[in-house]
Amino acid sequence: MKQFKLMVLLLMVVALFGCGKSSQAATGAAGSAPAASAAAKYKEAPMLADKVKAGTLPPVEQRLPGEPLVVDKSSFTPGTMDNWQPGKYGGEIRVSHNEPNNAPDVFFMIMQPIIRLSNGLSDGDIQDNICHFVGASDDNKVFTFKIRDGLKWSDGVPVTTEDVRFAYEDVTMNKDLNPTVPLWVAQEGKAAKLDILDNLTFRFTFEKPYGAFIRNVMINRWVEYTRIIKPAHYLKQFHAKYATDAQIKQGIQDANLGDKATWLQLFLYMDAFDRMISSRNAMHLPVLTPWMLVSTDNEVFVYERNPYYYKVDSAGQQLPYLDRIVSPKVQDGEMENMKMISGEADILRRNAALVKLPLYKENETKGNYTTLMLQSHLDAPSTLYFNYQYPDDAVRSIINDVRFRTALNLGVNKQEIIDTVYLGFGSIPTYTRGEFKPDEANQLLDQMGMKVGSNGFRTMPNGKPFQFIIETAGEAVDLLPSSEIMAGDLKQNLKLDASIKQTDTALFGQVRQSNQVMSHMVWAFDHTLEDEYTTRNVTEPTPAMDGYVSGNNVTIGGKPFTPPDFIQQLFTLYEQRMNYTYGTPDYNAHIQKEKDNYRTNVLAVPLIQGSILPLPISNKFGNTPTGGYQITGLMVCENYFIK
Numbered sequence: 001m002k003q004f005k006l007m008v009l010l011l012m013v014v015a016l017f018g019c020g021k022s023s024q025a026a027t028g029a030a031g032s033a034p035a036a037s038a039a040a041k042y043k044e045a046p047m048l049a050d051k052v053k054a055g056t057l058p059p060v061e062q063r064l065p066g067e068p069l070v071v072d073k074s075s076f077t078p079g080t081m082d083n084w085q086p087g088k089y090g091g092e093i094r095v096s097h098n099e100p101n102n103a104p105d106v107f108f109m110i111m112q113p114i115i116r117l118s119n120g121l122s123d124g125d126i127q128d129n130i131c132h133f134v135g136a137s138d139d140n141k142v143f144t145f146k147i148r149d150g151l152k153w154s155d156g157v158p159v160t161t162e163d164v165r166f167a168y169e170d171v172t173m174n175k176d177l178n179p180t181v182p183l184w185v186a187q188e189g190k191a192a193k194l195d196i197l198d199n200l201t202f203r204f205t206f207e208k209p210y211g212a213f214i215r216n217v218m219i220n221r222w223v224e225y226t227r228i229i230k231p232a233h234y235l236k237q238f239h240a241k242y243a244t245d246a247q248i249k250q251g252i253q254d255a256n257l258g259d260k261a262t263w264l265q266l267f268l269y270m271d272a273f274d275r276m277i278s279s280r281n282a283m284h285l286p287v288l289t290p291w292m293l294v295s296t297d298n299e300v301f302v303y304e305r306n307p308y309y310y311k312v313d314s315a316g317q318q319l320p321y322l323d324r325i326v327s328p329k330v331q332d333g334e335m336e337n338m339k340m341i342s343g344e345a346d347i348l349r350r351n352a353a354l355v356k357l358p359l360y361k362e363n364e365t366k367g368n369y370t371t372l373m374l375q376s377h378l379d380a381p382s383t384l385y386f387n388y389q390y391p392d393d394a395v396r397s398i399i400n401d402v403r404f405r406t407a408l409n410l411g412v413n414k415q416e417i418i419d420t421v422y423l424g425f426g427s428i429p430t431y432t433r434g435e436f437k438p439d440e441a442n443q444l445l446d447q448m449g450m451k452v453g454s455n456g457f458r459t460m461p462n463g464k465p466f467q468f469i470i471e472t473a474g475e476a477v478d479l480l481p482s483s484e485i486m487a488g489d490l491k492q493n494l495k496l497d498a499s500i501k502q503t504d505t506a507l508f509g510q511v512r513q514s515n516q517v518m519s520h521m522v523w524a525f526d527h528t529l530e531d532e533y534t535t536r537n538v539t540e541p542t543p544a545m546d547g548y549v550s551g552n553n554v555t556i557g558g559k560p561f562t563p564p565d566f567i568q569q570l571f572t573l574y575e576q577r578m579n580y581t582y583g584t585p586d587y588n589a590h591i592q593k594e595k596d597n598y599r600t601n602v603l604a605v606p607l608i609q610g611s612i613l614p615l616p617i618s619n620k621f622g623n624t625p626t627g628g629y630q631i632t633g634l635m636v637c638e639n640y641f642i643k
């Protein structure tokens with residue numbers, strides 16, 4: 001084995017307003033011993049000390065692993081947490097959410113991969129976290145990990161490789177739960193082989209080189225440890241292989257899933273994996289996160305500190321410092337903003353927007369917060385995706401014509417969007433042609449036979465009326481104004497009858513599942529994703545193509561559908577990339593091939609590139625970011641404390 005090092009992937013944008021490199025979450029070197037002061041005596045929060053005195057909780061020394069992960073100032077990328085210091089216990093952090101069953105920002109506050117990148121987000125060396133990374137074989141086929149000795153679930157049960165075996169063999173590879181092999185653990189459709197070496201050590205072996213595997217278990221699509229390690233002692237009671245019919249029936253009844261529910265619905269409900277770790281489904285689930293969900297009464301999600309959390313600071317204090325996270329459900333993103341500026345929230349990330357920067361600055365004193373300006377992890381925060389599998393044959397033929405997509409790209413004044421929505425913080429995208437050339441765009445539409453009808457708008461080539469719908473689900477407050485400007489440009493410049501459709505966030509998943517989204521305005525070029533140049537451009541507006549890469553038949557309206565060559569090529573490119581190790585010449589050459597293909601086919605229409613974002617955060621906290629990515633301001637919340 002050799003120590004596998006992840007080479008630098010992305011060139012960091014020069015930061016603005018004191019923005020530095022991306023924040024790295026707390027990490028420590030493999031096998032490192034705790035600092036001398038921590039080894040001498042660990043410390044715990046008063047709320048936990050009271051439970052120890054009452055005899056309801058073991059002493060902190062018995063709750064921590066043999067080698068806790070030690071956090072100090074050197075744990076962070078220079079420029080991102082320069083004011084870090086050992087904190088004080090107590091208090092809470094208030095956020096809010098507008099989804100019915102989950103608090104998205106809380107997910108980023110608590111997420112923990114099994115291992116992580118040194119800067120927590122997009123590049124750097126591999127560092128230990130929940131597990132030690134033992135190493136990878138020279139041919140990148142074998143990857144070995146070791147669970148921290150003495151690591152415990154939040155209910156005090158030790159974490160072992162039985163939790164890994166259960167997660168892989170009984171969940172990931174279960175045909176009922178996963179009809180197709182998940183991409184993160186498959187190479188060209190073939191699943192990895194899991195070997196349990198001892199009570200703590202395990203390894204994955206692939207038939208072919210899979211250099212992408214390490215990133216897939218660290219950060220790709222915001223992965224949580226829950227893909228690799230699940231609390232088997234808890235979840236087995238909901239799994240048909242281990243539970244009796246009576247146990248399954250009782251579980252369904254307790255979860256209020258209805259008389260027709262099966263063990264599948266029950267297990268999927270109780271197994272809150274990946275982003276669902278912060279959802280109401282995670283109630284009572286043993287976790288490895290810094291805080292755990294304890295209440296959703298009155299739609300207020302309350303997360304309290306995990307008494308068995310595996311990290312300590314350099315003074316021996318068990319993290320986190322704050323006792324709890326409190327997140328009430330609100331109506332929409334606007335209400336989240338109102339809570340922040342009125343002082344009813346302590347941090348605002350997901351629905352913070354540059355267009356509201358004057359509002360944030362104006363209310364800083366009133367709300368007792370400071371507006372940090374940090375780099376966006378989304379390089380193109382407003383991007384239009386097309387549904388290449390739209391059920392209407394005539395509409396689909398238009399969308400699948402590269403001339404149409406090119407026309408839309410050239411017919412939008414992107415600089416106006418940058419100036420108006422993003423206050424000038426950003427640049428013209430280079431992923432596609434960035435010019436504003438409405439004359440050329442109109443020529444392309446003319447070539448397609450889309451003539452201007454009596455109502456002043458272009459028809460379909462068959463002469464029937466054509467309406468182009470831009471759908472937004474309000475995932476961020478900047479998406480609607482971007483959509484409105486784009487729709488206006490398409491009407492004025494190209495004579496396309498473009499309209500905006502706003503769908504409630506809670507309902508958008510159902511609309512998407514039914515394949516009714518014509519186009520979707522949402523963010524793109526997330527620094528954590530591997531499929532931005534390829535498959536995401538097909539699967540973002542609809543799940544119809546999700547199984548294509550696994551060899552499944554694709555249907556539209558119940559009829560067989562053969563994807564066009566340019567779509568099939570995206571899946572081929574994605575699979576090919578999985579062979580390469582990051583940063584190697586072969587990897588870089590393949591990335592360039594993906595970029596060229598994206599540009600040639602105009603797979604989506606990015607409207608901005610390289611934006612920065614505000615992060616309003618309460619002045620009462622210490623250890624807040626001094627730079628980096630906006631989203632990692634949440635990922636380091638376990639270090640926040642009340643000054």
